[in-house]
Amino acid sequence: MSRIRVLVGTRKGAFILRSDAGRKKWEIDGPHFVGWEVYHMKGSPIDPDRLYASQSSAWFGQIIQRSNNGGRNWEQPGTPPGEPLTTPEGFPKGESNKFVYDASSATGKPLTTHQWYDGTQRPWEFKRVWHLEPSLTDPDTVYAGVEDAALFRTVDGGKTWQELAGLRGHGTGPKWQPGAGGMCLHTILFDPGNPRRIYTAISAAGAFRTDDAGLTWKPINRGLKSEYIPDPEAEVGHCVHRIAMHPARTNVLYMQKHWEVLRSDNAGDQWQNISGNLPSDFGFLVEVHAHEPETIYVVPIKSDFAHHPPEAKLRVYRSRTGGNEWEALTNGLPQEHCYVNVLRDAMAVDSLDECGVYFGTTGGQVYCSPDGGDHWTPIVRDLPSVVSVEVQTLR
Amino acid sequence: MIHVRLPYHLQTLARISADIDLEVAGPVSPNTILNALEERFPMLRGTIRDHITKERRPLIRFFACAEDYSHLPPDTPLPEAIRSGAETFIILGAIAGG
Numbered sequence: 001m002s003r004i005r006v007l008v009g010t011r012k013g014a015f016i017l018r019s020d021a022g023r024k025k026w027e028i029d030g031p032h033f034v035g036w037e038v039y040h041m042k043g044s045p046i047d048p049d050r051l052y053a054s055q056s057s058a059w060f061g062q063i064i065q066r067s068n069n070g071g072r073n074w075e076q077p078g079t080p081p082g083e084p085l086t087t088p089e090g091f092p093k094g095e096s097n098k099f100v101y102d103a104s105s106a107t108g109k110p111l112t113t114h115q116w117y118d119g120t121q122r123p124w125e126f127k128r129v130w131h132l133e134p135s136l137t138d139p140d141t142v143y144a145g146v147e148d149a150a151l152f153r154t155v156d157g158g159k160t161w162q163e164l165a166g167l168r169g170h171g172t173g174p175k176w177q178p179g180a181g182g183m184c185l186h187t188i189l190f191d192p193g194n195p196r197r198i199y200t201a202i203s204a205a206g207a208f209r210t211d212d213a214g215l216t217w218k219p220i221n222r223g224l225k226s227e228y229i230p231d232p233e234a235e236v237g238h239c240v241h242r243i244a245m246h247p248a249r250t251n252v253l254y255m256q257k258h259w260e261v262l263r264s265d266n267a268g269d270q271w272q273n274i275s276g277n278l279p280s281d282f283g284f285l286v287e288v289h290a291h292e293p294e295t296i297y298v299v300p301i302k303s304d305f306a307h308h309p310p311e312a313k314l315r316v317y318r319s320r321t322g323g324n325e326w327e328a329l330t331n332g333l334p335q336e337h338c339y340v341n342v343l344r345d346a347m348a349v350d351s352l353d354e355c356g357v358y359f360g361t362t363g364g365q366v367y368c369s370p371d372g373g374d375h376w377t378p379i380v381r382d383l384p385s386v387v388s389v390e391v392q393t394l395r
Numbered sequence: 396m397i398h399v400r401l402p403y404h405l406q407t408l409a410r411i412s413a414d415i416d417l418e419v420a421g422p423v424s425p426n427t428i429l430n431a432l433e434e435r436f437p438m439l440r441g442t443i444r445d446h447i448t449k450e451r452r453p454l455i456r457f458f459a460c461a462e463d464y465s466h467l468p469p470d471t472p473l474p475e476a477i478r479s480g481a482e483t484f485i486i487l488g489a490i491a492g493g
Binding site for chain 1: 440
């Protein structure tokens with residue numbers, strides 16, 4: 001019997017929602033890490049009870065947490081190699097929150113500055129981990145997208161982290177700049193058929209691809225147009241909010257940019273606008289159906305100034321044609337007086353035969369549709385503001 | 396013995412629920428207290444001051460005997476009342492937000 005586990009990160013803690021395959025009765029577990037921001041949680045694809053969580057605070061910085069039993073218990077994994085796992089008093093040791101940019105000469109071209117809001121150059125400064133992406137093949141290997149934008153990796157279960165400095169070092173870093181939410185690396189996609197290929201996306205720099213397992217990177221932003229930068233078609237500087245991919249068709253990418261929804265059919269080498277009949281092409285997320293690579297979802301938001309749904313109606317839009325033709329999905333969603341936002345990491349799908357779609361809002365609701373978006377029901381209504389939603393299908 | 400009080404968030408991280416008593420070797424200053432604190436509770440490394448530079452995180456404050464030591468050099472000697480344990484060295488999060 002399959003089960004579903006939904007991992008919800010919020011501004012004030014983490015929650016784990018559990019259900020059987022019916023997806024009607026839910027156990028609500030939490031808050032974990034109460035009072036801390038949890039930007040993201042995600043499980044290992046090959047060891048689903050191994051979870052990783054990014055716990056952070058503007059006051060106290062970054063903490064990495066790990067669970068080996070599906071989120072029932074958590075630990076900070078960091079212990080320097082060769083040392084005992086605990087202090088003499090029995091407390092766990094921790095270096096797992098140590099994210100230090102690689103400025104060594106061995107990595108070739110370590111950049112030291114990026115563009116600030118006023119156009120001046122600022123040094124890179126670590127703030128938090130936005131996104132954790134566990135390896136497809138090794139439960140101890142995890143990639144972390146951080147603010148200020150960079151990519152880190154652990155190969156020891158989160159105990160220590162090293163930067164893949166080639167991304168910051170490929171030459172365009174001085175043109176990267178923060179969006180309103182900060183200069184964050186928020187998307188990491190692995191190509192299941194090609195372990196040397198990884199996609200990332202940064203706000204506001206753009207999308208990038210490596211074909212040599214992270215050693216070197218290239219911007220993949222051709223076709224993007226952004227009126228808020230001096231050259232609207234520049235190589236970098238675009239505020240990409242999210243990219244998504246179906247694991248069975250990894251050359252096709254979907255993107256929600258600051259404004260515009262786009263797709264690429266050649267691994268990001270060229271993008272085309274697929275916003276079509278959306279009521280607004282501003283938004284934060286894009287997601288792909290688990291079994292239908294041409295079925296995609298977005299949640300339109302009115303504008304970058306008004307962070308709420310158009311006409312105050314919360315609508316998920318679905319395209320079954322890979323974009324351009326969109327239908328509003330409203331059954332069970334509030335259609336008046338709704339002023340919530342849905343953030344970039346806050347939608348996910350399960351892989352049951354009838355694909356379930358889940359999303360969380362800044363109003364604290366987590367919605368589930370067990371039928372691909374046709375009908376929606378809130379699992380919970382009053383959590384803290386939801387930052388991220390991930391789903392595990394447990395068999 | 397030095398009495399140290401942590402903010403709630405760091406108490407949960409360190410898995411404690413009360414003030415801490417610390418042995419501090421040598422001169423007693425914010426720096427030496429933090430050294431002893433991080434030695435005993437390694438999970439607090441990076442949460443009060445930077446891993447590498449050891450600079451205080453911007454929204455952390457240090458209070459001793461009703462005085463703010465946050466903006467003084469971290470090796471500033473602390474008062475006798477802290478050294479003797481009569482008063483508590485307080486680490487707290489600055490007020491921010493609404």
